[in-house]
Amino acid sequence: MCPRHYAALAATPIVDVMKPSTQDTVIEARGVSFAYQARSGSAKTPHVAVRDVDLTVRRGELYALLGTNGAGKTTMLEVLEGHRPAMAGRISVLGGDPSDRRHVRPRMGIMLQDSGLAADLTVRETVALAGAISGRRDDVDKVLEHVGISHRSRTRAAQLSGGEKRRVDFAMAIWGRPELVFLDEPTTGLDPASREALWSVVDELKSDGTAFLLTTHYLEEAEKHADRVGLMHAGSIRRQGTLGELTEGGVSTIRFVPPEAVQGLPLPLAGTENGLAVIETRDVQRDVAALLAWAAGHGHVLRRFSVRESGLDDIFRTLGRRPEGQEGKNK
Numbered sequence: 001m002c003p004r005h006y007a008a009l010a011a012t013p014i015v016d017v018m019k020p021s022t023q024d025t026v027i028e029a030r031g032v033s034f035a036y037q038a039r040s041g042s043a044k045t046p047h048v049a050v051r052d053v054d055l056t057v058r059r060g061e062l063y064a065l066l067g068t069n070g071a072g073k074t075t076m077l078e079v080l081e082g083h084r085p086a087m088a089g090r091i092s093v094l095g096g097d098p099s100d101r102r103h104v105r106p107r108m109g110i111m112l113q114d115s116g117l118a119a120d121l122t123v124r125e126t127v128a129l130a131g132a133i134s135g136r137r138d139d140v141d142k143v144l145e146h147v148g149i150s151h152r153s154r155t156r157a158a159q160l161s162g163g164e165k166r167r168v169d170f171a172m173a174i175w176g177r178p179e180l181v182f183l184d185e186p187t188t189g190l191d192p193a194s195r196e197a198l199w200s201v202v203d204e205l206k207s208d209g210t211a212f213l214l215t216t217h218y219l220e221e222a223e224k225h226a227d228r229v230g231l232m233h234a235g236s237i238r239r240q241g242t243l244g245e246l247t248e249g250g251v252s253t254i255r256f257v258p259p260e261a262v263q264g265l266p267l268p269l270a271g272t273e274n275g276l277a278v279i280e281t282r283d284v285q286r287d288v289a290a291l292l293a294w295a296a297g298h299g300h301v302l303r304r305f306s307v308r309e310s311g312l313d314d315i316f317r318t319l320g321r322r323p324e325g326q327e328g329k330n331k
């Protein structure tokens with residue numbers, strides 16, 4: 001779409017509901033755009049935060065929407081949650097219009113970046129109240145236990161730590177095991193054990209068929225738990241696919257402390273880093289085998305030997321580099 005088209009977006013908010021392509025499709029977005037209206041000043045050009053995004057999330061799948069700061073991830077989530085009307089494109093969430101609260105509320109859980117808990121309510125009251133409004137049934141004590149916050153059930157929200165508040169937010173989102181859960185940076189502020197506990201609940205619900213749409217800045221969490229990943233920059237999805245598809249053909253690195261007076265390495269050195277020799281490879285298995293055979297044959301011990309596969313962070317670094325207008329359309 002041309003910039004002039006985007007300039008017209010803010011005048012015509014629409015929610016064009018589409019029929020999902022398959023029975024398993026929980027979220028389907030085609031060509032979705034959203035622009036924030038300029039509030040003051042002479043410039044009336046809206047700020048396009050999401051442009052022409054295609055995205056599909058299927059039953060039992062975790063889709064991670066990753067990207068640079070200000071890329072438009074939260075805005076896209078808010079459109080799909082039904083909190084902001086898309087200004088172009090077509091959407092189906094749970095087979096209907098995400099702004100139709102009666103349709104989606106009983107089937108969808110949302111963990112916002114900052115939910116703003118009522119300071120005066122206890123943990124138990126907060127989760128029970130959110131559960132009652134959700135239209136889904138569950139047992140408050142079981143839910144608190146499930147997310148590891150039952151020891152604070154009688155504590156008022158105002159007295160909770162940041163990480164404890166996140167667990168309460170998570171409890172409200174998964175109440176009643178919804179079909180679809182939005183997680184906006186769910187593990188920010190959680191210690192490593194609490195993160196692991198949250199992911200084990202997500203994995204369990206996923207295996208039961210719950211679909212998740214996640215945003216996070218923790219790439220390693222997306223690498224570990226996402227079935228598919230979309231990488232966003234400046235409002236568009238620049239790359240989209242499984243981790244394998246996204247990292248295919250990427251460069252992996254082998255590192256080790258070079259043996260004294262090393263000579264005749266079977267592979268070229270890419271350089272050294274903090275005293276470690278670094279070898280870059282596109283065929284890890286072949287090159288690791290060659291290196292270890294060489295070391296064994298010459299009686300060398302390769303201390304601190306490690307292999308780092310090409311990952312999302314490698315793609316991330318190149319995200320902002322693609323010239324505007326030349327990026328491929330997401331799948």
Ligand SMILES: Nc1ncnc2c1ncn2[C@@H]1O[C@H](COP(=O)(O)OP(=O)(O)OP(=O)(O)O)[C@@H](O)[C@H]1O
Binds near residue numbers: 068070071073074075
């Ligand atoms: N209420 C608003 N009014 C105007 N512009 C906004 C508003 N909220 C967000 N924006 C702008 O829209 C763009 C996308 O913001 P958004 O919060 O969706 O990005 P994000 O990818 O979630 O960022 P982050 O990773 O930093 O949380 C940014 O340029 C931001 O400044």
